[in-house]
Amino acid sequence: MTDDTTARFGLPLLAAGQAGKELTHNEALARLELLVQPAVVALGVNLPPEVPRIGECWVVGTDPGGAWAGHANALAGWTAGGWRFAAPVEGLGGWCVSSAKPIAYHNGLWQEGDVSCARVVIGGQPVVGSRAAAIADPAGGGVVDDAARTTLAAILSAMRQHGLIAR
Known part of the structure; x- marks a missing residue:
């Protein structure tokens, strides 16, 4: 800061005895x-x-x-x-x-358009935090249920697309 301006924005300051x-x-x-x-x-x-x-x-x-x-x-x-x-x-x-x-x-x-933060809190509850590790796509199992796998894959894909989980 100089004697005639503020430190951060450089706004002009009044001086003692200043005219005008x-x-x-x-x-x-x-x-x-x-x-x-x-x-x-x-x-x-x-x-x-x-x-x-x-x-x-x-x-x-x-x-x-x-x-x-x-x-x-x-x-x-x-x-x-x-x-x-x-x-x-x-x-x-x-x-x-x-x-x-x-x-x-x-x-x-x-x-x-960028908003940077560590987490999003709604109503006092954290709803989005740091990105978690990737979740593997469903595979294997004793009973094959194609409809369930398709649905789970779609959910995981949407979460990855929105950045909620890693790819």
Whole structure:
């Protein structure tokens, strides 16, 4: 952190005896508007839209041009004062309106639609945890029941396809 910006998001700080504090304060609020639970129009866009609406936000692509040049991977928001940019920080998350999917910034990249967790808990009960070892397809036995084997194989196939058990 410098004496005039915050450590994580680089928001401008007020200084003792500063004239025009409202300018610094308003700039910080405009940037916070981008950073607090951002809902972006689209992810990975390299050129600004021709007619943005105040309050709209985008995730800039990796090769930006025009008014977005030099702001790769940043959040770009259109305000009454023009474009505002906020560099993403590790773990920043939001929502992509056009794809209706969550977005998150991890390891220097924006990821769309991925949800990472150790387990899923519903109503206090863990329902999905770490993937278990593979389960062998049914085979052998004293009495052959083709219908049962077909059903078990279909269940196992569906569980493998959904990633609930290993292949």
